[in-house]
């Protein structure tokens with residue numbers, strides 16, 4: 001599942017090839033295809049940005065495209081005529097500019113809207129502080145995690161709540177909880193302020209390292225390591241599925257982190 005770090009790298013990879021160029025062709029296909037996508041033909045790409053787990057492409061004239069990759073989506077960049085690495089039928093959106101074809105595969109969310117509507121956009125307007133933004137506001141993230149509606153949430157759920165802090169997904173919430181030796185199943189209200197602050201700082205550090213913004217990317221320690229020894233104490237890593245819209249397994253060390 002692409003997290004903020006993947007989206008950040010995607011934006012970085014597309015930006016030099018798209019920004020400042022005019023859209024020569026654009027088409028959308030598949031379920032929920034955006035018929036108005038033709039409106040961006042002839043427009044210049046002004047910006048390519050990751051916001052949390054959303055990729056935003058802004059055009060002159062005030063239009064904006066949003067894609068959300070959920071579980072399997074990805075953006076690819078090709079030269080004109082180059083063979084695609086996924087079947088064309090799975091392309092949800094194709095953008096052509098001079099010298100580059102950008103293809104978004106399997107994304108369940110492709111939307112076109114007016115940039116000025118961002119402030120009232122149902123998802124974007126509610127995003128918490130973006131962990132990968134240079135202006136990341138840790139105090140605001142803390143305030144949101146401490147909001148009454150999150151008090152009874154387990155910390156493993158709260159860290160994935162994009163309205164509290166944006167950009168983190170299943171890999172880095174598990175790694176953050178392990179790094180800080182926090183029981184994933186404990187309720188947010190049972191964590192003291194210092195622990196919550198450390199979780200926010202560590203989530204940001206791990207995500208920025210993984211995005212390549214900060215040096216020192218480390219391999220994952222618990223994610224997808226069920227039954228293997230904890231790198232800290234040797235106890236077998238445990239895992240538990242989460243029911244819900246998207247299955248997200250929790251991984252943790254029962255010795256270092258406690259928990260059930």
Ligand SMILES: [Zn+2]
Nearest residue numbers: 230233253256
């Ligand atoms: Zn351990």
